[in-house]
Amino acid sequence: MSLLKEKTLGFALILGFNASILAQNMSLDFSFDGGNGFDNFVRTTKLLSDGKILVGGYFTSFNGTSVNHIARLNVDGSLDTTFHIGTGFDSDVMSSNLQSDGKILVCGHFSTFNGAPMNLMARLNSDGTLDQTFNIGASSGYILAIEGQPDGKILVGGYFTTNDGTTVKGITRLNPDGSADPTFNIGSGFNSGVPALCLQSDGKILVGGSFSTYNGLSCNRIARLNVDGTLDTTFLTGTAFNQTPDIPQVSVIVQQTDGKIIVGGQFNTFNGVPVSHFLRLNADGSLDTTFNTGAGFDPNIWHINLQDDGRMIVGGCFTNFNGHAINGIVRLNTDGSFDPDFINGTGFDGCIYNSFYNADGSLLIAGDFGTYNGIQKKYLARLYNCFADSIEVTTFVTPSDTNFCNGQFALNINGSAPYEIYVDNNSQAIFCTDYLLLQNQCPGNHELRILGSCGDSLITQYFIPTNTNFVFINPFLDSLALDSLGVLLTNCSINYNSIDTAYIDSIWVTDNTVTVVWNIVDNSGSNLDTISYVLNDGNGVYWLQISILCPNKAIESYFSATEAIYFSNNSVTLSGLTDFSQKNPILIFPNPTNDIVEIHYEGSSVRLRIFNSQGKILDDKIITSGEIISLSKFESGIYFFEFPQPDRMSFVRVVKN
Numbered sequence: 001m002s003l004l005k006e007k008t009l010g011f012a013l014i015l016g017f018n019a020s021i022l023a024q025n026m027s028l029d030f031s032f033d034g035g036n037g038f039d040n041f042v043r044t045t046k047l048l049s050d051g052k053i054l055v056g057g058y059f060t061s062f063n064g065t066s067v068n069h070i071a072r073l074n075v076d077g078s079l080d081t082t083f084h085i086g087t088g089f090d091s092d093v094m095s096s097n098l099q100s101d102g103k104i105l106v107c108g109h110f111s112t113f114n115g116a117p118m119n120l121m122a123r124l125n126s127d128g129t130l131d132q133t134f135n136i137g138a139s140s141g142y143i144l145a146i147e148g149q150p151d152g153k154i155l156v157g158g159y160f161t162t163n164d165g166t167t168v169k170g171i172t173r174l175n176p177d178g179s180a181d182p183t184f185n186i187g188s189g190f191n192s193g194v195p196a197l198c199l200q201s202d203g204k205i206l207v208g209g210s211f212s213t214y215n216g217l218s219c220n221r222i223a224r225l226n227v228d229g230t231l232d233t234t235f236l237t238g239t240a241f242n243q244t245p246d247i248p249q250v251s252v253i254v255q256q257t258d259g260k261i262i263v264g265g266q267f268n269t270f271n272g273v274p275v276s277h278f279l280r281l282n283a284d285g286s287l288d289t290t291f292n293t294g295a296g297f298d299p300n301i302w303h304i305n306l307q308d309d310g311r312m313i314v315g316g317c318f319t320n321f322n323g324h325a326i327n328g329i330v331r332l333n334t335d336g337s338f339d340p341d342f343i344n345g346t347g348f349d350g351c352i353y354n355s356f357y358n359a360d361g362s363l364l365i366a367g368d369f370g371t372y373n374g375i376q377k378k379y380l381a382r383l384y385n386c387f388a389d390s391i392e393v394t395t396f397v398t399p400s401d402t403n404f405c406n407g408q409f410a411l412n413i414n415g416s417a418p419y420e421i422y423v424d425n426n427s428q429a430i431f432c433t434d435y436l437l438l439q440n441q442c443p444g445n446h447e448l449r450i451l452g453s454c455g456d457s458l459i460t461q462y463f464i465p466t467n468t469n470f471v472f473i474n475p476f477l478d479s480l481a482l483d484s485l486g487v488l489l490t491n492c493s494i495n496y497n498s499i500d501t502a503y504i505d506s507i508w509v510t511d512n513t514v515t516v517v518w519n520i521v522d523n524s525g526s527n528l529d530t531i532s533y534v535l536n537d538g539n540g541v542y543w544l545q546i547s548i549l550c551p552n553k554a555i556e557s558y559f560s561a562t563e564a565i566y567f568s569n570n571s572v573t574l575s576g577l578t579d580f581s582q583k584n585p586i587l588i589f590p591n592p593t594n595d596i597v598e599i600h601y602e603g604s605s606v607r608l609r610i611f612n613s614q615g616k617i618l619d620d621k622i623i624t625s626g627e628i629i630s631l632s633k634f635e636s637g638i639y640f641f642e643f644p645q646p647d648r649m650s651f652v653r654v655v656k657n
Helices: none
Strands: 005-011 018-021 026-028 042-047 053-057 070-073 093-098 104-108 121-124 142-148 154-159 171-174 196-199 205-208 222-225 249-255 261-266 278-281 301-306 312-316 329-332 351-357 363-368 380-385 391-398 407-414 419-423 430-432 435-441 444-451 456-464 499-510 513-522 525-534 540-549 558-568 571-576 587-589 596-600 606-612 617-623 628-630 637-645 648-656
Touching: 042 351, 042 363, 053 093, 053 104, 053 363, 104 154, 142 196, 154 196, 196 249, 205 249, 205 261, 249 301, 261 301, 261 312, 301 351, 312 363, 407 456, 499 558, 499 571
Parallel strands: 005 456, 042 093, 093 142
Antiparallel strands: 018 391, 026 380, 042 053, 053 070, 093 104, 104 121, 104 142, 142 154, 154 171, 196 205, 205 222, 249 261, 261 278, 301 312, 312 329, 312 351, 351 363, 363 380, 391 407, 407 435, 419 430, 419 444, 444 456, 499 513, 513 525, 540 558, 558 571, 587 596, 596 628, 606 617, 606 637, 637 648
8 A cells, every 4th residue: 555645643542532634535436436437528427315326517428328418427427217308408517506406407508408499408307307487588698507596597608699589688587487587677688698606695786708798898807796686886906817828717606604705717817816716705896915826726626626624625627736747636625725635646637617516525526637646537526534533542551560561551542444554654554443452562752643545644752661650540350340430330321522621620648658739621611630640750750640440441431631740859740741761851731721831841952743633733943951932822731742762751731732
């Protein structure tokens, strides 16, 4: 298996740390198999309520079966033969739209459906037969875009000049039966085509195309219309897209939930500002300067799929985005930056016109392409996320004797199996589905690599302590016992997944006994639990552990957390996870903290890297002993302070209240 992507998250050490990799690279789903597929490219797709897929385009056959320009596929990619289209359309289908009653609106270049005259637009019943109650009459040109309104009326855009004998240029609105809506007042309309329509949440209509005027008023390639079809003069785009290339065009428009507007097409500037084929506007039509795509795309954009998290999948005929060689499809973050955790490899070898997510998280992609990452897959492909959720490496460490390798390291991996597990660069993989106990572990630092089925990998480190300085409390319980919260365990009813974290709230010492108040935070709030630990090995670093184990179950059914302390002459310092080598410990206090922490150690300056609990680096700088670090810009939670040094690695967990 080739290694496509690799992330290093530092030390996944000491029980309380979940090393997560939000790997979402998409790989080809070979279970989506339509045989030889379509004989020409796909222009439009729609996900139906039962999971089946409506497909329209330039094709005339699917896997050897005649399906003229429209088809319905089953969930597995095979042809749905219960979709009765007869001879289908006599020319290309460009767009489609689903009505709430299950009927299907279709538009394009055609003039007949199943032998019946049906010019440029038709409505099909859910079984594929023609809806005879819908007819737009004779029209000229071709229709490229359909947008259904909540009231049942239908917006139509394209390159046409008449509808049923009436002059309508570029845009019109139809009643539910296909007749022209006389209340939609476009005047002389647009002076060129409209391939892009977007109905705003307030009922206004965003329009994109190759036009430069609307009803005699200047509006270069983008406009917003009021509900009645008149031009919205509050949409202030300035000169908009009237510069190079020679024929600029807006091909796709999508509105975000915050009212901002994403625009793609074939253009190089907006209102005098360089923007390569893609931009975001504020709700008033001005350029959103917080959205930065750098050098942008090379050729034009045809498709935008806005995800629920605000990121966007962009499709088109490009081969590059802001210096990244990427073919046909890319995902951008909310600020317009490149998201590397999406497509690996060469991607598609052609244009992408459409995509949508299935309920299972897989992504259907349609266009004019022949391969994906060098594998033949023509015109329609389904990609799946190898890691449908994150890989969480939840560790549980059993210490080793000083002179023997008898430590244990348990893995409870939450994600999409199977995995390959490599320890300390061992060339022999350990295959694992979720839980694994690594035995015969020597004291000290170890490296762990988890390789997923897509080739994505997680690299992390763990530490096996020695028995002499590791103090356990209830690591394992008998079948009838109190857990660390004082709850009698008889039926394993505790939901361990509800516990978010546990940390030392307060600590005091009497002789060689330390008493700790643990703050165990679950979905109901804080739970305080007092435990005493006896320290029998004199001064030094100790790891104090709290464990909650569900009896009569597998070893992984527990929650545990660890804090490190420094014990010296009947006094104790809470220092988080202290220097593993136990020489020159790095102390951070107060910990937990409301804002600032102070860092002390012996020696010269050191490098500090701060990670959040997902392994993302939040800060990286050189510090000196006694330096005060402010956490005011961070949210409440757990953070990890890493101190990489030539001969060792120190890693301290810090709790921000």
